[in-house]
Amino acid sequence: MTNRDPDLLPEDRWTALRGEFTIRPGVTYLNHGSFGPPPRAVVAARRAWQDDLDANPMDFYVRRYEPLLADAAEQVGKFVGTAGKNLTFVTNATMAMNLVAASFPLGPGDEVLLNDHEYGAVFRIWQRTCGDVGARVTTATLPYPLRDPDEIVAAIFATVTHRTRVIVVSQVTSPTAIVMPVAEICRKAAEQRIAVCIDGPHAPAMRDVDLDAMGCDFYCASCHKWLSAPLGSGFLYVHPRRQAEMRPLVTSWGKRTAADVPALWTDEFRWSGTGDPSPYLAIPVAIQFQQDVGLDAFRLHTHALMREARRRIEAVTGLLAFVPDVFAWYGSMLTMPLPPGDAPQLQRLLWERHGIEILVLTWNERRYVRPSFHLYNTQADLDRLIEALQAELAAERRA
Numbered sequence: 001m002t003n004r005d006p007d008l009l010p011e012d013r014w015t016a017l018r019g020e021f022t023i024r025p026g027v028t029y030l031n032h033g034s035f036g037p038p039p040r041a042v043v044a045a046r047r048a049w050q051d052d053l054d055a056n057p058m059d060f061y062v063r064r065y066e067p068l069l070a071d072a073a074e075q076v077g078k079f080v081g082t083a084g085k086n087l088t089f090v091t092n093a094t095m096a097m098n099l100v101a102a103s104f105p106l107g108p109g110d111e112v113l114l115n116d117h118e119y120g121a122v123f124r125i126w127q128r129t130c131g132d133v134g135a136r137v138t139t140a141t142l143p144y145p146l147r148d149p150d151e152i153v154a155a156i157f158a159t160v161t162h163r164t165r166v167i168v169v170s171q172v173t174s175p176t177a178i179v180m181p182v183a184e185i186c187r188k189a190a191e192q193r194i195a196v197c198i199d200g201p202h203a204p205a206m207r208d209v210d211l212d213a214m215g216c217d218f219y220c221a222s223c224h225k226w227l228s229a230p231l232g233s234g235f236l237y238v239h240p241r242r243q244a245e246m247r248p249l250v251t252s253w254g255k256r257t258a259a260d261v262p263a264l265w266t267d268e269f270r271w272s273g274t275g276d277p278s279p280y281l282a283i284p285v286a287i288q289f290q291q292d293v294g295l296d297a298f299r300l301h302t303h304a305l306m307r308e309a310r311r312r313i314e315a316v317t318g319l320l321a322f323v324p325d326v327f328a329w330y331g332s333m334l335t336m337p338l339p340p341g342d343a344p345q346l347q348r349l350l351w352e353r354h355g356i357e358i359l360v361l362t363w364n365e366r367r368y369v370r371p372s373f374h375l376y377n378t379q380a381d382l383d384r385l386i387e388a389l390q391a392e393l394a395a396e397r398r399a
């Protein structure tokens, strides 16, 4: 690059970091937002925990499991601004959201408020739960394009009624990849005594997460996205005022093995029968990896790549992104409008003809592409994406 973006990491540092990931040669991986590959240190940590477990399962489960999980929860808690005892590990944000829905006290006529940028599976979870008890899901429609976070808050609270019991909102949305004003939503909801459940799988590492300061009731996270922890690692945060309500989806022993340790709400969640806790125990290594890179450096670098992708995709399509070009609105990924067309087919062709793994989606009847940039992505990945998009969109026009 002639005019190198000063937010990018120095070239030698960036090259070294790329070597930490084991992406298959020939694959241009631009979908960390769906499934993020872990760096070598995290893969090694997970394997080491598995070896440790396999070497003496009795010792591991009976004597060491609880303190190990408590220690890992403490470290994750420190990273997201809360005490470890407010967290329980889960395989992913989906599991966390199911736990919240299964535990939240809802009755006939109650409303659960989502908005049109929420994740499809999250709609399904709450629709099913509401259907079971005679409650209903309501949906706020956010303005398009978006110019001011207050517009989001206003649209959500305009849909609140006296029956609204909980607002479910992403910190970073899935179909649109925008950053939502969750702190303000929590503040206003508290005034109206409405609970807030934040769907946060994209936030840890990509954005600040400060749970005690945010004051939400529930926070559902996947650590295998931007934090690059092992696939199948996430957590559920529950505010102390809500912890007594929580019920596990899987009933098991639900008790501590050490009698001298105080009882916690997490006791019911720690032992869902015998399983492999290695993904959870390796999360602290992923946190360390990110902290060694420097969280600000990581965010600036990946945002710089996304910012350039945004400008170049806009130049290819002539269609503008629908949020202002500032870090407050988006981080390491952003959903970019495409001309009308077949989304699954374009995603397939980008993979089959160009070796590019990327999400192409239809949202609110329009077609979009959602590039994600992590530490292993190169300027060449971006060039390949732009060339491939140019070629495939031109082919669509000719067809």
Ligand SMILES: Cc1ncc(COP(=O)(O)O)c(C=O)c1O
Residues within 6 Å of the ligand: 033, 034, 092, 093, 094, 095, 118, 119, 122, 170, 172, 173, 174, 175, 199, 200, 201, 202, 222
């Ligand atoms: C906003 C949002 N919520 C929930 C999920 C589900 O995450 P997971 O598959 O890790 O459970 C995703 C996945 O992409 C998402 O983007």
